[in-house]
Amino acid sequence: MRFIHAADLHLDSPLSGLRERAGEQAEKLIGATRRAFEKLVDFALDERVDLVVIAGDVFDGDWPDHGTGLFFVKMLARLNTAGIPVAMIRGNHDAASVISRRLSWPSNVREFSSRAPETWTPPDLGVAIHGQSFADRAIPHNLAATYPEPVAGLFNIGVLHTSATGRPGHDTYAPCELRDLVSKGYDYWALGHVHTREVLCEAPHVIFPGNLQGRHVNEPGAKGFTLVTIEGGRVRQIEPIPVDVVRWARVAVDVSSASTLDETCPLIGRALKAAVDQADGRMLAVRLVLTGASPAHRVLAGDPERLEAECSSLALQAQGDVWIERVEVETVLPETAQAPSEGFHDLVQLLRDVRTDPDECAVIREALEQGLGKLPTGARVKSRLDDLAPDQMERILADAEALLLHHLTTEPIQP
Secondary structure (H helix, E strand, C coil): CEEEEECCCCECCCCCCHHHHHHHHHHHHHCHHHHHHHHHHHHHHHHCCCEEEEECCCECCCCCCCHHHHHHHHHHHHHHHCCCCEEEECCCCCCCCCCCCCCCCCCCEEECCCCCCEEECCCCCCEEEEECCCCCCCCCCCCHHHCCCCCCCCEEEEEEECCCCCCCCCCCCCCCCHHHHHCCCCCEEEEECCCCCEEEEECCEEEECCCCCCCCCCCCCCCEEEEEEEECCEEEEEEEEECCCEEEEEEEEECCCCCCHHHHHHHHHHHHHHHHHCCCCCEEEEEEEEECECCCHHHHHHCHHHHHHHHHHHHHCCCCCEEEEEEEECCECCCCCCCCCHHHHHHHHHHHHHHHCHHHHHHHHHHHHHHHCCCCCCHHHHCCCCCCCHHHHHHHHHHHHHHHHHHHHHCCCCC
């Protein structure tokens, strides 16, 4: 018997401002969560798996219309036609209290109750599936503690949406210790909520499969589901199956050897080509991070428009489908770097005094906060100034210095 363990589909997850930023590639990004689930269903049908288990967060939140639900029903109906049962629970993003619209699922689907844990034994599979959906977005208590006892003579699967003992970047929901799960006596725990694949235990298997499709740069690498093969009432094999359509990557490029933008471009080009080679033929969404003590720092930080255009040009030449999501300049000038010219010495000194004076920084911070506070909801994040922590302030001031000096030293002075 083989079954698919998936979680965190986040169908139609919104990606703010993507159409404006990604241009003609936006549609691929926007449709990626649907296409990843289609690939899961294609795999289930082609491989004739016996069962699909989904451990929560099928949806990213309430549907703006019924289109999201209808797409999901269409995929479930394909599985139903092939006689493949589906066991699913709701997580924090699609809890019973979150989703206001409703559709009836096909007859092959068992959605577990949010009122109490329950057990389902699909006919002729020799498995007992135990689970409980989230009633509300925030579940602060240990749901697993009240799960039913295992059914003797069957392969027991626990389905749980949980933060376990806590994971960076994930809110704490239905927390539990590994010993809580192991002591239950189940043969396999199908977990959801954490978007990075992780095997917590192998006796029994306790697994986060990760999400099907990365949604931003903090969800990099291959994404997909876990295929589980059972023989003689035991797990014989577990295999991660990637189905992501767009692969996210943070690509750091050391440009300390470059003195000009022209010398920087080949370094970026080689890094992009290497990232494409690792993307397994998928569209690649890249955040470029330029690092190092580089003589090219002033032009890189001082002319962001040209830099981004050059990076987009290099992406087109990388022999793959590459989108540059953002370019971050984290370079600095080498300690031996000289001022642009003697006439700018006082200006350079003034700028550096401002950056190192706590009182001056506080004045600038207050002015920025006042201006940012007037922006519409979401615009502050898009401005990339949503975090004014000390390290972010240092970067803002350093970029401002580079921008000013670059234009003062490269643009002709008008009479």
